[in-house]
Amino acid sequence: MQFELDRSVAVLERTPSTLRTMLSGLPREWIDATEGPETWSPYDIVGHLIHGERADWIPRARIILAQGANRRFTPFDRLAQFRESQGKSLEQLLDEFARLRAESLTTLAGFELDDARLALEGEHPAFGAVSLRQLLSTWVAHDLGHVAQIARVMAKQYRDAVGPWREYLPVMDR
């Protein structure tokens, strides 16, 4: 599938309500569940998505669109949520993510992107030249990857409880 802006925004605008529907009011055991040491819980993932709104997608889009002399992105801190989420409830994080995502999408709409602007490039610290189109595609896929991760982390909590059905549940061993 080719990247298309409307199609992408349709996913991006749904993610906060998807997470709220999946997680709000759930027993705490699900929210804090992980896949083992050094892996993330649903709570951690919501914090990670919040940090992305602040430090990744729109800031990087701005660097690309500015087309200044230095188009190199600031490296993204994949562990920022362990500091920034401290003391916050899941409900606070869900609210914060919804607010920031709405702001991001308002900003994105204001960019009035066309094919020429989507083809502009920035410099990724590891990959080198990347286009705005690739950045926005990654934003969409990143959301969906983390929704899949949350469901997978939760499913795995019942890996033993399902008994022999584990054989029919590939999610348990991904």
Next chain:
Amino acid sequence: MQFELDRSVAVLERTPSTLRTMLSGLPREWIDATEGPETWSPYDIVGHLIHGERADWIPRARIILAQGANRRFTPFDRLAQFRESQGKSLEQLLDEFARLRAESLTTLAGFELDDARLALEGEHPAFGAVSLRQLLSTWVAHDLGHVAQIARVMAKQYRDAVGPWREYLPVMDR
């Protein structure tokens, strides 16, 4: 995590609204996207979950709870949705799933399950003896596995569009 009824119902009751939030009103390309031949789209998966409400979870729980002479489950038709969803819109399927799931959970509550009843067994056509507790755990994990699948199928549509970021997106190659 041990199986616990309240904790399980908390997930089961959210799945219809999770799917609605993720999928309702999305451009058709996302709804019909697959991972390739013989794999399922989000549309197909909703139909599969509907068939599960009709033919799998509660009917099997009834067989177990009846403790009759023949406790062998009817094999589940994993492809029923390709027949049963024909001519239905995604919105119709989402409504149907929500209605059937609500009925299933009302029935489940009416079983007044305790540890003794949860330990009762039926006969799975492939696995042999399985407990009601294992069946209900599988219901929860099955929901979550398909939510993860829907998000993964959608993410993969942008596998090429993300360019070099694919390396950072494990969901693309699961």
